[in-house]
Amino acid sequence: MTGLPAYRVWALPGIPEVRTGDDIAKLIASAATADGLPGLADGDVLMVTSKILSKAEGRVVQADDREAAIDAEAVRVVARRGPLRIVENRLGLVMAAAGVDASNTPAGTVLLLPEDPDASARRIRTGLRDTLGVNVGVVVTDTFGRPWRSGLTDVAIGAAGVRVLDDLRGGTDAHGNPLSATVVATADELAAAGDLVKGKAAGLPVAVVRGLSHVVVPDVGAGADDGVGGADEGARALVRDAADDMFRLGTSEAVREAVTLRRTVREFTDDPVDGGAVRRAVAAAVTAPAPHHTTPWRFVLLESAESRVRLLDAMRDAWIADLRGDGFTEENIARRVRRGDVLRKAPYLVVPCLVMDGSHTYPDARRNASEREMFVVAAGAGVQNFLVALAGERLGSAWVSSTMFCRDVVREVLGLPADWDPMGAVAVGRAAVAPPARVARDAAAFVEVR
Known part of the structure; x- marks a missing residue:
């Protein structure tokens, strides 16, 4: 079996309960270098649950009324059924409740998504480079539902050092057929792979993928984390432009949105x-x-x-x-x-x-x-x-x-x-x-x- 395409993925134990002001990169570095763990190496990709970033960045807010917090984060209601709202938030993400989460946080508070998940990912990547001397990719993940599909999965809402999209257009398949519309959401695939070992309630907010170094952007210093030149454009590249989105409208809001358009x-x-x-x-x-x-x-x-x-x-x-x-x-x-x-x-x-x-x-x-x-x-x-x-x-x-x-x-x-x-x-x-x-x-x- 040697030589076949393969990768390893494992959850990183030892991340403590995160509080406002904590340095997530240092917490990850400490956990990764604990005895019995393989550590981190160049080309690894880390999947980091957005919740711990929200806590570290002070995005925990008092909100007895979760609906008011959702209103504050939402810019557009896409669909509504009973109390459930699918909305577009200020990051351009279309998701349930604008990403406002009342779980894993004290009663009377809610967690908002990180202010800028791409910037959060860049800080972690830079911190790990400075602390451990490794060039890794970082993907910030959150849980989404999907149109036309039952169940939830993790997707990338922030990224640094990772080629989030693999554009295969212009190539051919194994039969010589041209690929005219194939753009692979690599960062989302990584996020889902990490979620298989992190789980939703296991208290394991970070996962590591090894063996896919080709998706990691070469580290040439601080400039590589700035998204300059398009090599490291962050997860914002995954958000489809409204003009190109064939499925932008929701259900009961579709007519109202079309009238507005x-x-x-x-x-x-x-x-x-x-x-x-x-x-x-x-x-x-x-x-x-x-x-x-x-x-x-x-x-x-x-x-x-x-x-x-x-x-x-x-x-x-x-x-x-x-x-x-x-x-x-x-x-x-x-x-x-x-x-x-x-x-x-x-x-x-x-x-x-x-x-x-x-x-x-x-x-x-x-x-x-x-x-x-x-x-x-x-x-x-x-x-x-x-x-x-x-x-x-x-x-x-x-x-x-x-x-x-x-x-x-x-x-x-x-x-x-x-x-x-x-x-x-x-x-x-x-x-x-x-x-x-x-x-x-x-x-x-x-x-x-x-």
């Missing part, structure tokens, strides 16, 4: 828009409520540049004629036309239309007007669904009312039936710049209770 975009990139994504958004749009079990929505997709230019040119000519008829100067007209150019800047346009199929006709004008209002409200609900669904597809949009002012022109250019009423136009694309911060609105200001 929906912003009016006025500057678009030239990136092409996936027509399939737009069609999925249409599928969401037509689930909106409507009167009399009708389907009063139609969505005209302008996927070719030629169709968009032809429509917008005709609309511009009609708009200029209207403005001249209203007595505006040529300078004012030119300025207004420029302001309305958001539709021209988008790589994709959608014209939502209202149809009155299934509407009721009444003997008096008042009831007929109310009937149309019901259908207009349903059309607005469908467009709102559409905009929110586009945001869920990571597409920006701007709903512009201009087609409503020249419906005959739009119907003629697009060859639409006479009973299709264009309800504005939606510019679709990827935002060229991040939208400004949303103006805060107090919901109570919009509520009247009777």
Whole structure:
């Protein structure tokens, strides 16, 4: 069996109860050099439970109300079921209760995660280098649940001296097939291996892995622990960027989060828009409520540049004629036309239309007007669904009312039936710049209770 890939992992006994101000590196060094233990060597990787770092760093806080502590640590609620909350915390980690832990700490207190787990890992690595003269990797671990999988496992929330990700993209497998999406979360695999010997209640907060020195970053002094050059980037590299996260939304909060993501975009990139994504958004749009079990929505997709230019040119000519008829100067007209150019800047346009199929006709004008209002409200609900669904597809949009002012022109250019009423136009694309911060609105200001 000699020569086969292998590694050893063992829990490190002898770590005492940690108190605020303790030097974790010295505690580990003392335990590792006790009689009968193999000590530490270059290329070893240490898995350190975050709880002992939290205690050493004074992250034990009085909190009779754990929920208030979770509120303070959370930046976004991802999902909620009963008292359980899955939240994103200030470190970008999505986990139960923001990592706030009421176990292994005195009654009336809770443990918060380390302020900066990567920095904590760097301090331990540097301390062990200075104390024992060894080059080791350090992984700070915490316990996570996982979507679609039962059970808990340890993952890396901090790291130093470890290649946390092993990017295999660009290589090939044993059959010569290209690897186009394979990035291995090495630090998480190490964390899980360490947890198998540490356990959850055995009082063994540190584990050592030996035999995987290829994952340890060469130690060239203090600079190696600074994350400079990307070789030692820390566990933050494991946190997926929001723009690339296909599963960012939770359960009951999904719609609310998607609504929050929906912003009016006025500057678009030239990136092409996936027509399939737009069609999925249409599928969401037509689930909106409507009167009399009708389907009063139609969505005209302008996927070719030629169709968009032809429509917008005709609309511009009609708009200029209207403005001249209203007595505006040529300078004012030119300025207004420029302001309305958001539709021209988008790589994709959608014209939502209202149809009155299934509407009721009444003997008096008042009831007929109310009937149309019901259908207009349903059309607005469908467009709102559409905009929110586009945001869920990571597409920006701007709903512009201009087609409503020249419906005959739009119907003629697009060859639409006479009973299709264009309800504005939606510019679709990827935002060229991040939208400004949303103006805060107090919901109570919009509520009247009777």
